[in-house]
Structure formats: structure tokens, C-alpha cells
Amino acid sequence: MExxxxxxxxxxxxxxxxxxxxxGSLSQRFVKDIRRNWILYLLLLPGLLSLILFKIGPVxxxxxxxxxxxxxxxxxxxxxxxxxxxxxxxxxxxxxKVFMNTIILAVLTIVVVFPIPIIFSxxxxxxxxxxxxxxxxxxSFLPYFISAAVMVSILYTILSxxxxxxxxxxxxxxxxxxxxMAKPGWFRPLYVILEIWQTFGYSAIIYIxxxxxxDPSLYEAxxxxxxxxxxxxxxxxxxxxxxxxIVMLIISVGNIFTVNxxxxxxxxxxxxxxxxxxxxxxxxRIAFESKGFPDYSYGTAVNILKSVIAFVMVSFVNKMAxxxxxxxxx
Numbered sequence: 251m252e253x254x255x256x257x258x259x260x261x262x263x264x265x266x267x268x269x270x271x272x273x274g275s276l277s278q279r280f281v282k283d284i285r286r287n288w289i290l291y292l293l294l295l296p297g298l299l300s301l302i303l304f305k306i307g308p309v310x311x312x313x314x315x316x317x318x319x320x321x322x323x324x325x326x327x328x329x330x331x332x333x334x335x336x337x338x339x340x341x342x343x344x345x346x347k348v349f350m351n352t353i354i355l356a357v358l359t360i361v362v363v364f365p366i367p368i369i370f371s372x373x374x375x376x377x378x379x380x381x382x383x384x385x386x387x388x389x390s391f392l393p394y395f396i397s398a399a400v401m402v403s404i405l406y407t408i409l410s411x412x413x414x415x416x417x418x419x420x421x422x423x424x425x426x427x428x429x430x431m432a433k434p435g436w437f438r439p440l441y442v443i444l445e446i447w448q449t450f451g452y453s454a455i456i457y458i459x460x461x462x463x464x465d466p467s468l469y470e471a472x473x474x475x476x477x478x479x480x481x482x483x484x485x486x487x488x489x490x491x492x493x494x495x496i497v498m499l500i501i502s503v504g505n506i507f508t509v510n511x512x513x514x515x516x517x518x519x520x521x522x523x524x525x526x527x528x529x530x531x532x533x534x535r536i537a538f539e540s541k542g543f544p545d546y547s548y549g550t551a552v553n554i555l556k557s558v559i560a561f562v563m564v565s566f567v568n569k570m571a572x573x574x575x576x577x578x579x580x
Contacts, residue, residue: 315550335551344532345552352528356506358438363445364502367453368495372483374454375461387458390451398512401444405517406431409440432521444513456498460491496577504564507556529556 284291315335317328339345370390377383393401408414411427421427430436464487472482511530518526529552537549564579572578 312550312554314547315554317547319547319550321546331547335548336555338548339552339555344527348527348529348532351525352507352509352530355438355441355509355528358442359445359509360499360502360506362442363449364499366446367450368457368491370450371454371457371461371491372487375458375487376479376483387451387454390454392451393448394452396448398448398510399516401448402513402516405440405444431517432519434522434525437517437522437525441510441513441517445510453498456494457491460494461487464490492575493577496571496575497579500564500567500571500579503567504560506563507560529553 311325314325314328316330316332317325318331318334319325319328374383374386377386409416409430411417411429416430417427430440468486468490469482472486477485507529509528509530511534514526514528514531515534518531533549533552536545538544568578568580
């Protein structure tokens with residue numbers, strides 16, 4: 251009777267699929283799923299709208315890279331110039347400089363910043379006291395929620411030539427004050443330090459989550475064989491999270507030409523212009539700070555070229571990862 255009652259109940263609710271029976275069209279199943287899970291779709295709606303409005307929608311605006319765009323004439327009324335804006339990139343004397351500055355910052359970010367969350371998560375995983383581990387993880391994650399303006403302001407305060415703690419220490423050791431924020435050679439190290447400070451705790455969460463899925467029996471077997479903590483970290487933990495590391499590396503390569511524009515604009519001044527001028531600041535300057543009419547078309551062309559180069563690099567790294575590590579992002 252219980253089996254029959256369950257069968258009848260499923261039949262009344264429409265959850266019984268007979269062999270050869272019709273499941274309904276795709277649209278009918280979609281409408282039915284929305285009715286059943288409408289709360290989940292309602293939670294998805296804000297993110298979906300943000301994706302459409304700010305990510306997918308603006309893609310159509312890239313057509314202005316092939317026009318001499320005028321805000322008064324609009325996209326349809328502007329003059330079509332084909333590849334003229336892209337040809338201009340290869341004759342622009344500023345392009346090599348801003349590309350080089352961007353690549354240097356990107357390489358420093360990958361070489362210096364990328365390994366730190368991995369090392370941090372490996373050592374954090376070895377802490378046995380849960381309250382200590384959770385406290386350290388929360389403190390490391392906190393700077394991610396602080397805006398770039400606040401982070402740069404804190405950095406200015408720490409490095410202030412008159413009252414900063416760093417210069418106070420230098421003067422106490424017999425040295426003279428240094429205006430770090432006005433030294434071109436110090437711009438890149440300070441940018442990297444802020445990048446580490448603000449992002450390493452957030453990035454470590456991904457690796458910590460991957461460590462949670464490691465089979466504990468692997469550690470138990472290693473202990474039986476006499477492995478110490480270093481052996482378990484290097485021979486079990488690190489190989490088990492290698493897939494996550496490779497995926498994050500591919501994503502980092504995809505962002506190789508993407509630097510934190512807000513941070514650079516806040517740290518930028520005439521003294522550090524030679525090292526602080528990157529692709530984003532150059533595009534911002536020609537598109538929004540141009541003398542006369544802004545050159546939206548040329549700025550869009552530079553961004554498209556940057557994106558194409560980044561896509562080629564991601565595809566190459568993804569292929570190499572699939573070939574040598576049997577892990578790929580797509």
C-alpha cells in the first residue's frame with residue numbers, strides 16, 4: 251500500500267515518467283522549473299541583470315572602434331573608418347611605453363603576488379587550533395572589503411615624509427626622510443605591496459576550500475609511513491590542490507593587462523608618471539581627459555587589441571596546462 255500510495259502521489263504531482271512518455275517541450279519544462287524554484291530565480295535576478303547591463307550589453311559598443319565616433323551623431327550616424335584606429339596604435343609613440351609598464355606590473359603580480367596565497371593557505375592549513383586558524387583567516391580576508399581609496403590613504407600615512415612610521419624609523423637610525431610616493435622606482439614595489447595586502451586573503455580561500463576536499467586517509471597513511479608535516483604538505487597537500495593552482499594561474503594570465511585602475515589613479519602623480527602610466531590610464535586619458543573632444547574610438551581600439559592579446563595568451567597557457575598537467579580551464 252505504501253508503494254502504491256507513493257506511486258499515486260507522484261502521478262498526481264506529475265513526477266512520474268513512464269517509459270516512452272512525453273516530458274513536455276523545453277519551454278514547458280522551463281516554465282515549470284521557474285514555478286517550482288521561483289525563489290532561487292529571484293535571487294539570481296540581480297546578478298543576471300548586472301551581467302547583462304554591464305558585461306554583455308556594452309560588447310555591442312565595440313563597433314565604435316571602427317568608426318570616428320561622435321557622441322552627437324551616435325553609433326549609427328558616425329563615420330565608418332574601418333581599421334584606421336588600429337593602424338594608429340602601431341604609430342602611436344606612447345603605446346610601447348604604456349604596454350611595457352603594464353606588462354612589468356602584470357609580471358610582478360604573477361611572479362610575486364600569485365604564490366603568496368598558496369604559501370599562506372598551506373601554512374594556515376597546518377594550524378591545529380581552529381580558533382587561531384579562523385581568526386587569522388578572517389583578518390587576512392578583511393582588507394579585501396576596504397576600498398582602494400582607503401588603502402592608498404593608509405599607505406600615504408605610513409610613508410609620510412614628516413610623520414610616517416617608516417620615515418620615523420629611518421630617521422631614528424640616522425638616515426634622512428624619503429618621499430616614497432614621489433619616487434618612480436618605488437611605484438611598482440608599493441603597488442605590489444598593496445596588491446598583496448588587499449587580495450592574498452581572498453585568494454587563499456580558494457586553496458583552503460580545495461584542501462578541505464583532500465581525503466584524510468592520505469594523511470593517515472603518510473603518518474604510518476613516517477612522514478612529517480613538511481612531507482605531507484609537499485607530497486600530499488600541494489599536489490592535491492595543483493588543479494586549483496593551474497586554473498587560478500590561467501585566470502591570472504587572462505588578467506595580465508588588467509591592473510587596478512583606481513589604485514593607480516590614486517597613487518599617480520607627475521613624479522611617478524614614467525612608471526605609473528599604463529594602458530588603462532592612457533585609455534582613460536585619451537577618452538575622458540582629451541583636450542577638445544574625447545577620442546572614444548581610439549580608446550576602444552586600444553582596449554580591443556589588449557583583450558585580443560590577453561585571449562591569445564590565455565589560450566596558449568590553457569593548452570600548455572592541458573598538455574603537461576592534464577588540467578585546463580576550457
